[in-house]
Amino acid sequence: MQITVLAGGIGGARFTRGLLHHLRATHVDAEVTVIGNTGDDIRLFGLQICPDLDTVMYTLGGGISEDRGWGREGETFTVKDELAAYGVKPDWFGLGDRDIATHLVRSQMLAAGYPLSAVTAALCDRWRPGVSLVPMSDDRLETHVVVDGDEPGTRKAIHFQEWWIRHRAGIPAYDFVLVGVDAAQPAPGVLEAIRDADVVLLPPSNPVVSIGTILQVPGVRDAVRTTAAPVVGVSPIVGGAPVRGMADACLAAIGVETSAAAVARHYGARVDATGGPSTGGLLDGWLVHDETDAAAVGELTPLGIATRAVPLLMTDLDATAAIAGEALALAETVRR
Numbered sequence: 402m403q404i405t406v407l408a409g410g411i412g413g414a415r416f417t418r419g420l421l422h423h424l425r426a427t428h429v430d431a432e433v434t435v436i437g438n439t440g441d442d443i444r445l446f447g448l449q450i451c452p453d454l455d456t457v458m459y460t461l462g463g464g465i466s467e468d469r470g471w472g473r474e475g476e477t478f479t480v481k482d483e484l485a486a487y488g489v490k491p492d493w494f495g496l497g498d499r500d501i502a503t504h505l506v507r508s509q510m511l512a513a514g515y516p517l518s519a520v521t522a523a524l525c526d527r528w529r530p531g532v533s534l535v536p537m538s539d540d541r542l543e544t545h546v547v548v549d550g551d552e553p554g555t556r557k558a559i560h561f562q563e564w565w566i567r568h569r570a571g572i573p574a575y576d577f578v579l580v581g582v583d584a585a586q587p588a589p590g591v592l593e594a595i596r597d598a599d600v601v602l603l604p605p606s607n608p609v610v611s612i613g614t615i616l617q618v619p620g621v622r623d624a625v626r627t628t629a630a631p632v633v634g635v636s637p638i639v640g641g642a643p644v645r646g647m648a649d650a651c652l653a654a655i656g657v658e659t660s661a662a663a664v665a666r667h668y669g670a671r672v673d674a675t676g677g678p679s680t681g682g683l684l685d686g687w688l689v690h691d692e693t694d695a696a697a698v699g700e701l702t703p704l705g706i707a708t709r710a711v712p713l714l715m716t717d718l719d720a721t722a723a724i725a726g727e728a729l730a731l732a733e734t735v736r737r
């Protein structure tokens with residue numbers, strides 16, 4: 402069984418950890434491919450940093466800092482402090498000493514001409530995440546955020562990480578621009594992993610700047626829309642708010658209400674409930690949190706999105722495995 406997951410950072414990584422636990426516990430023989438978001442990537446101090454790829458790799462490989470959700474367990478920030486002592490900018494990015502080794506290996510391999518997908522595979526040789534982790538593209542892509550400029554009435558673009566970390570997504574975002582997307586190609590294997598999957602899952606990652614970014618890579622959205630596999634998503638919004646992170650600020654920026662139903666409508670239904678022509682959407686199924694969002698079932702089902710209300714809080718590994726199990730079960734009921 403081939404399962405393909407489009408994942409951003411913390412939410413997608415934790416969901417995938419639960420998925421692997423569920424597959425092991427139920428003795429399902431499945432290969433999981435994670436297509437990772439690289440729009441968060443940032444070049445700092447000569448290092449190429451891939452936050453979402455590293456978060457998936459560390460989370461599944463057992464090196465993640467559980468309390469931060471990103472970066473390494475037992476991390477120190479001596480180099481970061483030394484850089485600050487030199488007064489070099491930026492000083493807002495949490496560059497960890499152990500993490501720097503990952504960026505050094507990646508940057509060295511990229512400089513030697515290896516594509517990011519090969520570099521990611523090499524890094525995973527150490528971490529053994531138990532999935533095939535593939536960047537959405539080998540081309541350099543960066544999400545930049547359009548915010549108020551320095552002069553009244555003007556606007557400027559800053560790197561997503563600056564908006565996310567330095568500003569905690571607290572300044573209005575007018576748009577997200579994926580720099581380099583027009584010339585980008587999906588990394589080798591990305592389209593095949595979607596087309597040939599038995600199930601495609603959209604975990605509770607940020608629907609705008611994580612999954613939304615992956616879907617912008619030329620060919621990816623169409624592959625999801627047209628794959629024979631059922632496509633099932635898990636709402637990242639519970640009770641009108643993101644469980645973690647700042648997806649609400651991102652959804653507001655693109656004019657989508659922060660609700661489980663609105664995110665599903667944003668992804669769209671793959672087939673029209675009346676059997677009419679496809680509405681161009683991506684979803685066959687959608688999971689919402691039972692205690693707060695059960696009303697979405699009645700709202701979304703008539704649109705052609707089979708919706709189930711189940712517990713969605715990834716409080717521990719077993720709870721997350723149960724969510725993954727629900728997503729796979731829903732996939733079987735919507736399989737055409």
Ligand code: FO1
Pocket residue numbers: 409410411441450451452453455456471472493494495496497500562565566
């Ligand atoms: N997130 C923060 O909130 N503060 C940080 O200083 C920070 C540093 C960082 C370093 C490496 C890395 O892989 C991730 C890091 N993150 C940090 C998380 C990162 O900004 C987000 O995980 C994604 O970019 C959005 O999901």
